[in-house]
Amino acid sequence: MMVNDILQVRGLRLGYGRAMVLNGVSFEVPAKGLIAIVGPNGAGKSSTLGAIAGGNTVSSGTIIFEGKDITGAAPEVIAAAGLSFVPEGRHVFSSLTVEENLRVGTFRRKDRNAVEIDLERVFDYFPRLKERLRQPGGKMSGGEQQMLVIGRALMCRPRLVLIDEPSLGLAPRIVDEVYDILQRLRTEEGLSLLVNEQSSRRVMKYADEIIVLREGAVQLRGEPSALGAETLHDAYFGAGTFDHDSAGGTV
Amino acid sequence: MIHFLQTLIDALSLGSLYALAALGIGLLFGIMRLINFAHGDFVALSAYALILPSTDVVSTLFIGSLSWPLLIAAILTFGVVVALLSNFAVFRRMRTASPQNLMVVSFALGYVIQNLIMTVYGARPKALGLWSSLTQVIDVGGLRVPLLQLVTIGVTAGLLLGLLLFMRKTPFGIQMRAAADDFRMARFLGVRADFVIALSFAISGLLAGVVSLLFVVQTGVLAPTMASDIVIFAFIATVVGGMGSLPGAVLGGLLVGAASSLLQAYLPDGIRAFRDVFVFLFVIALLLVRPSGIIRLKQFEERV
Numbered sequence: 001m002m003v004n005d006i007l008q009v010r011g012l013r014l015g016y017g018r019a020m021v022l023n024g025v026s027f028e029v030p031a032k033g034l035i036a037i038v039g040p041n042g043a044g045k046s047s048t049l050g051a052i053a054g055g056n057t058v059s060s061g062t063i064i065f066e067g068k069d070i071t072g073a074a075p076e077v078i079a080a081a082g083l084s085f086v087p088e089g090r091h092v093f094s095s096l097t098v099e100e101n102l103r104v105g106t107f108r109r110k111d112r113n114a115v116e117i118d119l120e121r122v123f124d125y126f127p128r129l130k131e132r133l134r135q136p137g138g139k140m141s142g143g144e145q146q147m148l149v150i151g152r153a154l155m156c157r158p159r160l161v162l163i164d165e166p167s168l169g170l171a172p173r174i175v176d177e178v179y180d181i182l183q184r185l186r187t188e189e190g191l192s193l194l195v196n197e198q199s200s201r202r203v204m205k206y207a208d209e210i211i212v213l214r215e216g217a218v219q220l221r222g223e224p225s226a227l228g229a230e231t232l233h234d235a236y237f238g239a240g241t242f243d244h245d246s247a248g249g250t251v
Numbered sequence: 252m253i254h255f256l257q258t259l260i261d262a263l264s265l266g267s268l269y270a271l272a273a274l275g276i277g278l279l280f281g282i283m284r285l286i287n288f289a290h291g292d293f294v295a296l297s298a299y300a301l302i303l304p305s306t307d308v309v310s311t312l313f314i315g316s317l318s319w320p321l322l323i324a325a326i327l328t329f330g331v332v333v334a335l336l337s338n339f340a341v342f343r344r345m346r347t348a349s350p351q352n353l354m355v356v357s358f359a360l361g362y363v364i365q366n367l368i369m370t371v372y373g374a375r376p377k378a379l380g381l382w383s384s385l386t387q388v389i390d391v392g393g394l395r396v397p398l399l400q401l402v403t404i405g406v407t408a409g410l411l412l413g414l415l416l417f418m419r420k421t422p423f424g425i426q427m428r429a430a431a432d433d434f435r436m437a438r439f440l441g442v443r444a445d446f447v448i449a450l451s452f453a454i455s456g457l458l459a460g461v462v463s464l465l466f467v468v469q470t471g472v473l474a475p476t477m478a479s480d481i482v483i484f485a486f487i488a489t490v491v492g493g494m495g496s497l498p499g500a501v502l503g504g505l506l507v508g509a510a511s512s513l514l515q516a517y518l519p520d521g522i523r524a525f526r527d528v529f530v531f532l533f534v535i536a537l538l539l540v541r542p543s544g545i546i547r548l549k550q551f552e553e554r555v
Contacts (some may be wrong), residue, residue, distance in 0.1 A: 053439055079441035091436040093429045095548075104429045105440035107422040156441055 005190045006160050007032045007052070007083075014051055021047045023216040024061070029160065034186055034193040036203035039213035041238060046088055046195040048213065049162045052194075054078040054083035065160065080108055084158035088165045088196075090145045093139025098129055100149055101137045104154035115155070122151040124173035125181050143174035150178070153183070160192040161185075167202060179206055200232065212236055256394055258516040264400035266508025267407035268465060270501045272416070272478075272485035273492065280489065282451045285342060288330030289480030292364035292435040292461035293337070295475060296541070297330040297502035298467045299364035299372050301381065308374035310473065315381055327460040334456025338449055346444070368475040376474040385468055403465050410461065411501060415452070423450060431495065446529045484511075487534055493544030502545055507534070 007017045007029040014022045022044045027037045037045050050056040052063050054075035070078050079085070084105075093101050102122065106115045123130040126147040132140065137148060146166060153161050166182070167175040183206055185191045197203045200210060204224040212220040212235040220227070220235035272290065279285045301315035301322075314325045341360055345353065385399040417423035430437040430447045438444055462481065467473065484507050492503025510533050514526045538544070 055435065055439065074444070075435075075438040076441050076443045079439055085439045087436065087439065091433050093432040093436070095432050096425070096428055097435060100425050100428070103422075104425060104437065104442065108441045108443075152440065 004031045005029060006033075006066055007194065008062075008064040009048075009052065010062045010064070012048065012051060012063070013059045014047060014056055014061075015059055020059075021216050022051070024211070025218055026061075026215070027192050027211050027218060027221065029192055030208070032092060032186055032190050032192055033134070033208045034182065034202070034206055035194065035209050035211065036073050036195045036197055036207035037211045038203065039219075040089070041198065043213045044162055044216040045198075045213055049085065049164050049194070049196055052078075053083065053087075053214070055085070055087075079105065079156055079158075082157070082159045084153035084156045084161045086149050086153050086161065086163045086166070087113075088168060090142075090149045092137040092145045092148055094136060096137055097134050098137055098148060099133040102129070102152050102155050105152060109157060111157075114157075118155055118157065122154055125154075125184065126151050128221060138223070142169050143171065143177075146178060147181075150181070160194065161236040162194045164196045165198065166195060166201070167197060167199070170202070175202060179203075182206065200236070214238070229244050253393055254516070257349065257396070258512060260394075260396055260400055260404075261516070262455040262509035262512035263505070264403045264508075265512050266505035267403050268462060268481065268504075269484050269488050269508045270480050271407055271410065271458050271462050271465075272505030273488035273504040274411075274497060275462070276482070276485055277489045277492070277495065277497055278451050278455050278458075281497065282427065282434070283342070283346070283353070284352065285353045285357060285447055286486065287455070288354065288482065288486070289337065289361035289364060290455065290459060290485070291476075291478035292361045292368075293330060293333050294463045294466065294478035294481065295368060295473075296333055296364055297326055297460045297463035298473055298477065299368055299455055300326060300329045301467065302372070302377070302379065302473065304371045306371075308373075308375060308377065310377040310379050313365040315379070315533040319382070323464065324491075327457050330456040330458075330460025330463065332456070334452040335449060342452075343448070344447070346448075356532045365475045372473070374473075374475060376472050376477075379467060379471055379473050381464075381471070382468050399465075399469055403469075406461065406465065410458070414497075427451060429448040440441055484508075487531075489544075491534055491537055491544055493546035493548060495548050496544070496546040499544055499546035506545075510534075 005028040009028065010026050012022050012025040015019065025044070025048055032137065037048065039045050047056055051058050054073050054077070058071055060073070062069055065081060065083050068081070070081065088134070093104065102119065109115060111163050128144055129148060129151055140148060150163070166178050170178070179202065182193055186193060195203060207224055209221060210227060211218055212232065214236065220231065275290050276287055279287050301313060302310040303313040305311065316320060317325060337360060341356060345356060366381065385402060386397060388395050388397050418428055425440045426437065427447055427450060430442055466478065466481065473511060485504060488503035488507045489500045492499030492501070507530065510530050511526065514529050515523065518526060
């Protein structure tokens with residue numbers, strides 16, 4: 001356990017009914033780090049992020065954010081503590097304008113005069129949002145919506161942002177754009193990031209550490225450069241399924 | 252022509268009452284998927300607060316004896332308190348319940364309030380003369396209009412405008428709209444669930460208070476089930492307008508009120524008694540054409 005970890009997850013277990021989704025997941029996110037959780041559909045990636053953000057009820061385990069135990073806290077309490085969550089499927093408030101979407105998370109902030117400055121900063125990262133301020137959020141393209149929900153999360157002034165599948169349903173060019181911005185947010189704003197992806201190829205380039213999750217348990221973790229294609233593949237799909245003829249890191 | 256204009260004012264005034272009640276129901280449905288059939292009992296209880304608690308046949312004014320600004324403030328506050336108490340005592344404990352269960356619970360709460368009224372005030376209807384000067388008929392260019400109808404329309408228009416500004420311009424309103432759109436996501440952004448729900452109950456109770464005053468002045472009668480009809484029509488109005496949409500609730504209320512008044516005026520004498528049948532036929536026809544109501548919201552559409 002490092003002192004400068006912004007998030008520590010210990011022995012996280014949760015289930016829906018009798019089926020366990022997570023069987024003791026542990027990992028940590030270093031301050032200003034970008035950690036990627038990868039794994040197949042149904043591995044428990046979304047449940048992990050949901051549990052950290054307070055959206056899913058945890059059976060056991062602890063979640064420590066900036067030294068404070070936030071296990072079982074309400075989502076709005078966790079958000080106010082400085083941890084923002086961008087769930088899968090974006091969840092833009094479609095009947096609110098782009099500007100209202102951005103402001104929803106700012107009303108409980110105590111530093112009200114910094115809100116306008118933050119708004120300008122978000123426009124700096126996502127210039128297209130500024131052109132569409134008065135437009136309903138539901139009328140935007142998928143890429144624009146992804147930028148809107150990341151910008152919206154930033155307006156809460158978080159220190160850690162969890163993003164569930166940021167590249168889902170986006171054109172490769174837009175995905176690159178999103179990841180470039182995430183990279184900038186790390187270096188320029190000192191933001192810590194925890195990202196879920198189904199495909200590990202893209203996050204390999206950006207992440208400090210890859211965590212492979214399958215069947216509700218961590219199968220493998222390590223720096224991207226230290227993980228070979230075969231070990232990654234085995235962790236992802238289960239041992240012995242690696243096909244050497246078509247090995248190209250398609251995971 | 253004069254007759255038509257008078258009918259139109261009738262329609263607008265009845266529609267206003269339905270619209271206000273429909274808003275009270277639609278607001279809670281939008282935020283927490285609660286179809287609150289106890290809303291009518293909020294209205295009735297607020298109306299009974301005008302008189303002294305007693306089972307006497309004759310009513311004695313209580314809050315009703317105050318000067319009009321104080322009276323309005325007191326009854327609206329009372330409506331807000333009743334709604335908030337219902338939230339704290341009942342609905343707050345079943346946040347995660349399904350919409351069907353919530354609706355059943357609202358029926359139960361409604362019966363509890365009704366029986367409370369019968370125990371405290373007696374079951375028999377009571378006459379109550381309040382602001383009788385409002386029932387006078389004034390002459391506007393040959394048009395004979397009850398003053399109360401104009402007041403009802405004016406009050407409704409004012410409230411709608413106020414609510415619109417509140418929902419569009421204030422932080423509270425924007426948070427409520429966000430919660431109505433996607434409650435879970437709003438919480439992930441720091442919107443407090445308890446607060447937003449309590450706020451919707453408060454506004455809903457305020458609207459119930461307004462309806463109770465307008466209705467009591469109009470009918471001059473208090474009865475434990477006095478608002479049942481209004482609430483049924485208001486519920487239909489929210490369905491017609493599109494469940495969960497506030498503009499839809501207003502539109503639906505005006506439409507149902509207008510249909511009622513126009514049928515009352517133009518149906519042949521022999522079948523006028525069956526007016527409501529025709530209102531419901533109209534509603535069925537409308538829903539056949541637009542099953543999700545006039546204003547469709549995608550978060551409430553059934554996925555087939």
